[in-house]
Amino acid sequence: MTHHPDFEIFLATAPGLEPTLAEEVGLKAFKRPKPVPGGVITRGTWPDVWRANLWIRGATRILARLDAFHVTHLAHLDARARRTPWAEILRPDTPFRVEATCHKSRIYHSSAAAERIATAIHATTGAPHDPDAEVTVMARIDHDLCTLSIDTSGEPLHKRGFKAEVNAAPLRETLAALFLRQCGFDGSEPVLDPMCGSGTFVIEAAEIAARLNPGRARHFAFERLATFDVEAWARLREPKPRPTPTTRFHGADRDAGAVAMSRANAERAGVAAITEFHQAPISEARPPEGPPGLVITNPPYGTRLGEAKSLAPLYQALGRTLATHFKGWRVGLVAADPKLAHATGLPFLPSGPPVPHGGLRVTLFRTATLA
Structure with missing residues (x-):
């Protein structure tokens, strides 16, 4: 103007x-x-x-x-x-x-x-x-x-333009990015999601480390306005040469379909070289080789009546595995039910306000470095 x-x-x-x-x-x-x-x-x-x-x-x-x-x-x-x-x-x-x-x-x-x-x-x-x-x-x-x-965006910005495949209740990329930030993640440490679903946390963390722009693969509504400048936008979008991160980002899931989906999504996002996904139950989660980092995960919520009870053993197993094998790591856990989060027995820091997500309210529970 x-x-x-x-x-x-x-x-x-x-x-x-x-x-x-x-x-x-x-x-x-x-x-x-x-x-x-x-x-x-x-x-x-x-x-x-x-x-x-x-x-x-x-x-x-x-x-x-x-x-x-x-x-x-x-x-x-x-x-x-x-x-x-x-x-x-x-x-x-x-x-x-x-x-x-x-x-x-x-x-x-x-x-x-x-x-x-x-x-x-x-x-x-x-x-x-x-x-x-x-x-x-x-x-x-x-x-x-x-x-x-x-x-100016058009389609909501969590639609990065890569994820062809999602499972039942995927965490939005925008939310995943902010939860990673709240856990102190800046791209310089490894991340593991032991219940990775369609791979959102792992792929988001890998993109942050590789300094890939989240909007690099999509169209925006502002391209249809009188204020739009094609040349200036092309210059802004030119990828900068950046060193490949030495850090790796890991996901596991007990469901083979989720693992295949995560790999396909990572491939499309251009981070296949720095991500690894494998099939494993939560009790078999172990730290990858190298320095400690962040475990962050969005386990099933159990929103229907009576489901929370049946999920308690999963959260207990998650807590036991992390407390036993992940000393020196920090944990971020997204949960809709504080009782389930606390069933992990993990030493959570005071949490922020619950955040609306897909008709529910979810809270990020964080720990300091596990001793």
């Missing part, structure tokens, strides 16, 4: 993980990231939006804030939304859609608000409105303050 060299950029994440995401954003040279409910705000220009989508592992989507104004009735919204510089951002030949939410405001009918904004956009740009469009304008009316943003 010509009159604003920079604007607010909002990186969304699961509630409870905002400080962890702010830490990641700060390390990637974005301006003064600040955790706010539901995400992190920073300021920047369109190239910052592109690199945020390309680089940031923990965000679920990235919104560019276009305008904000007080509004109390629909006619006012109609007039005011026409003054937003839509033609600088949206292309006349690209369809768009509008999603609106209203909270404690005199305009309380979100679909009527969305309709007015869509009319204003079409009137000022000529762009067609289509409920299935990839380009989404987000309007949030909260206490009569209307904030207009554009979703």
